[in-house]
Amino acid sequence: MPKTSQQPLLYMEEYRVKQDPQDYGLADEVFNIDIFKQKLKVTIVRNDEEGLEFDLIGVYPAIANAFRRLMLSEVPSMAIEKVYIYNNTSIIQDEVLAHRMGLLPLKADPRLFTYRTEESPENGTEQDTLEYELKVKCTRRKDASKDQSTFDEIYKNHKVFSGHLKWLPKGKQGQIYTESSVGCIHEDILIAQLRPGHEMDLRLIAVKGLGKDHAKFSPVATAYYRLLPLIKLNREVSGKDAYLLQSCFSPGVIGIDENENAYVKDARYDSGSRNVYRYSHLADAVTLARVRDHYIFTVESVGALKPEVIFIEAVKVLKKKCRSFIDEIEAE
DSSP, X not given: OXXXXXXXXXXXXXXXXXXXXXXXXXXXXXXXXXXXXXXXXXXXXXXXXXXXEEEEESOOHHHHHXXXXXXXXXXXXXXXXXXXXXXXXXXXXXXXXXXXXXXXXXXXXXXXXXXXXXTSOTTOOTTTOEEEEEEEEOEEOTTOOTTOOSHHHHEESOEEEGGGOEEEOXXXXXXXXXXXXXXXXXXXXXXXXXXXXXXXXXXXXXXXXXXXXXXXXXXXXXXEEEEEXXXXXXXXXXXXXXXXXXXXXXXXXXXEOTTSXXXXXXXXXXXXXXXXXXSTTTGGGEEEXXXXXXXXXXXXXXXXXXXXXXXXXXXXXXXXXXHHHHHHHHHO
């Protein structure tokens, strides 16, 4: 079967995406584990507070998409599942308030807890449940003068934040965890605004769950991938046309040298807008493509698990699924 020595490309023409005519791998290549091992490569590009960016090279689209879906929906996390409302005199309805509480991100490491089962007691156990309470009452400050106009100066507890949650250890949890390790990731998440006479008294139950059951259990704020852009200049572009060409791409993609000639500076962060095709005299100067088996992943964590840990956990989930599938085949 013919093979291409180049990278497998998808060409981005003005009105369509075209596969390289010499690239037979996408549809016809038979999977070979040895060739897959040789091609597979993972390169970490960025890992900081904003998230994780890494390249997954030499895999099929189904594998790349499997990792994306696993990170979104099958890597567990802890979230508030039940809300017992003893008193709520705020303007927020009980069901809306319960929904808001469920979406509060928790620091608790889900790997340290087990899933709730049907045999578990209603209030859960120290192995599978975290319990919190929220008791806030808004009052008028006694020392507030008539000249003060801001709510912070007039009212006490007029804003309810996630930091108002108080952890209630179950069993020996107090010896294992600290409130800072199982509380809310951010303490300044606004839950509600109150006025004198308004009061909240809630008990909250957090359990371990999966994003495929409810989005509140998803450990990632976002997880997506895109194909590596490839841009080639077919001829020299200089002067005003060089600056026009530069404006057709994302900042930093096209550079201009001291002779005012355009060159490809960094094609990685091209957005794929194809604006260059709007100008007939520039359309033939550039070839736009995507590398078919080079995926740029971006993972941003909600906060309980680091992005790199989420990806590793997704790999473990996929490995477990493959093992179960192989066992079923062997059982036949």
